Amino acid sequence: MDAKSPTLSLPAQPREFGFHVGGRWIATGSRETMVRLSPGHDVPVTRITLCTRKDLDNAVAVARKTFDSRVWSGISGAERATVLLKAAAGIRARAEELAYWETLETGKPISQSRAEIEGAAGIYEYGAGAARCLHGDSFNNLGDKLFGIVTREPVGVVGLITPWNFPFFILAERIPFMLAAGCTIVAKPSEMTSATTLIMAEILTDAGLPEGVFNVVSGTGPEIGQAMTEHMGIDQVSFTGSTAVGRHALLASAGNFKKVGLELGGKSPQVVFADANLDDAADGVVFGICHNAGQCCVSGSRLIVEKSVAAEFEKLLVDKFARVRIGDPLDPRTQLGAIVSAAHNEKILGYIRKGSEEGARLACGGESVASKAGRFIHPTLLADVTNHMVVAREEIFGPVLAMITFETREEAIELANDNAYGLAASVWTSDLDKALGTIRRIQAGRTWINTTITGGPEMPIGGFKQSGIGRDTGMYGVEEYMEVKSIHIALGARDHWVS
Structure with missing residues (x-):
């Protein structure tokens, strides 16, 4: 692949992927696979592993154990920011590779893919800043005998389901904010466009993200996506896709009343x-x-x-x-x-x-x-x-x-x-x-x-009506993956209720 040539060449054979859990690659083994044909060329470009529900259970268990260990949720925003900045640098270092596979799987023009990869790196840099800006509130108006603090803390394990149209960019509109909040993640990309999400798992590991914080389980929506929305071990699901499938995700989330963020269809x-x-x-x-x-x-x-x-x-x-x-x-x-x-x-x-x-x-x-x-x-x-x-x-x-x-x-x-x-x-x-x-x-x-489809990670994204629930990007996007806790602190001697 020659980045300077007028038109890049096609791969001689499909690139094979396992999946990525616990900071390491897991081989396909006896699992079924799916070969993706390039929409623009009709040639095989990638071979993706179709994971099982057992694989998802394992990934969720790894993400839960990692979250509870506080190896990520318990460190400072400055330490999280360091990893996110290194991830942005890692994206730029592999930008041509990412754009190439993005174009092969999606069919979008290479110039658009390159712009999206560069834009994605900037979102990780914004996420690094957001990690250092998180704060709560204090309430000094409760009287002399009570002081109030409101804290924000990570929601826990997030299930991330992304679509085929902007697989890397939509990933970047979610991951840095989840990581800035301190969450751990199990991601399921579209089975048609899984390559760049799997490469991103490697980039994050190389950037110093602790093992088990970001995990990728590839597979189909009806098998892995549905299981993710139902999973009792997942605290929140972020889904981007059609309104019809989003409705199913919302209904499935009722099992453990998990939080749900949905960016759905539009007729703008x-x-x-x-x-x-x-x-x-x-x-x-x-x-x-x-x-x-x-x-x-x-x-x-x-x-x-x-x-x-x-x-x-x-x-x-x-x-x-x-x-x-x-x-x-x-x-x-x-x-x-x-x-x-x-x-x-x-x-x-x-x-x-x-x-x-x-x-x-x-x-x-x-x-x-x-x-x-x-x-x-x-x-x-x-x-x-x-x-x-x-x-x-x-x-x-x-x-x-x-x-x-x-x-x-x-x-x-x-x-x-x-x-x-x-x-x-x-x-x-x-x-x-x-x-x-x-x-x-x-x-x-x-x-x-007087413009359209532009902007940066500073501004929130999301929809009204049947276009979704919740907001991503901006500081709103970090708060989306956090819980709010009120802490009441008694001051001085207690006035006893029982005399």
Whole structure:
């Protein structure tokens, strides 16, 4: 693999992985395996171990023993920060390797993978700072005979279930905050994209993370993921994925009333007013739906545009869509990569057909890209959409944009909020009062004005309504994995109750 070549070469044979528990690799042995084909090339790239429930039980037991030993939960924030900073350096040292395997398993462009790996390293550095900033509160207002302290302490063993679309970046939006809090972790990546999570386990071990703090058990969602949400030895589950599966996770957590953090689906609106810089807005909307081929939970898939500029804006979009570079994910010039699986590819095309059947007008795209290997879909714009259509209400998770028009700001807000999801939203306008007035009324957890899908670990992420529960990243993200304890301290002699 030559990082300087225009297009990287494919592996001669699939890379084989065991799994990682207790700070060491465990061989596949007699367990079943799954070979992952690159979505952009249809060649075998990785062979992943399908762990058993017994493997999960063992990993949870290791994580519990490690947590109770206080080898991580009992040390200072400064010591945790040192490990997290070394982990960030380890990511950067192996950045090209991580980006390569990320692209091979996900089908996303190598340029996007490289940017995500670099961004992930920065999140670990933020987590290091967060570990040193944790604090509680004191209450000096309880009178002379009582003093109060509120402390935050790690929740315990966290089960982390991550999806296939951003396997390394979403991992980075969770792990540093769990570790900063002092928790131990059992992670289950998607069986389609496990490589970079397993490599991260090695990086953390090399960074000095004590054995048993971070453990990876690879396998399928129905087998290992479901068992994790039900597991009595896990104190909290963090799940990122579809709303349907998130609902199952929430129900399964009732067994031991474990805490649950869910980042789920979205049908995020992009509201474009007539006074916006339309060229900038069109570029942002195109980026928002083409980023990761639209396989992104915060993808701006519902375009809500002011009617007076709708025709002009449509022309801008069609022109920009035509110039998006689609191709080999390993080519750094590629902007839009492959669809993750054949089943998902057909699902996206099915939604496009459904839109046409419902009366939407196909302004551009709507079909697969002709290619010798892999699965690619042309960026698609469905115009003349109404908010009751399936393509406006359900998460398509592909490069398909549904365009709806409005005439008043109140109508735009009503359209934006008329959906079961509330994960993200963007507003485009040159009027700051209008921008803030609109965004404050839109029901979404992560929002942008005159931009989209950007930001850093300082700000929290998460959704309203059926887009999830809880918040990750920022100091909110550390507190998500902590319990709050009130400590009451008596001062002076006790006034005896029994005389």
